[in-house]
Amino acid sequence: MLPELPEEIYKRRHYGTPESMSLIIANYVVMAVSIEIWAMGCKINWFFWVATGLLALYNYYIIRKNREEFDRKTVIAYLCSIAGLLLMFFLFRIKAEACKV
DSSP states (O other): OOOOOHHHHHHHEEEESSSSHHHHHHHHHHHHHHHHHHHHHSSOOOOHEEEHHHHHHHHHHHHHTGGGGGOOOHHHHHHHHHHHHHHHHHHHHTTSSSOOO
């Protein structure tokens, strides 16, 4: 015979991955792909800036939608991730193919 489970188990909620973490992961994935596709040549393609601008609009929308989730600790983590994105951009551009002059 199976033991009876308490009623509270069925009332628990699982919220999954926080929206801020999903946003940070999405930022890194989109930036890594767009840097590899449009910014690894001699010149940075204009579509890289379009993709970056659309990503910025997406970030603005998600932060406004989930404003109550972004407390001080989360905002600091988000700003550190933006600094990491800048570092990733410069590190990827270092290995970009050399321009022939």
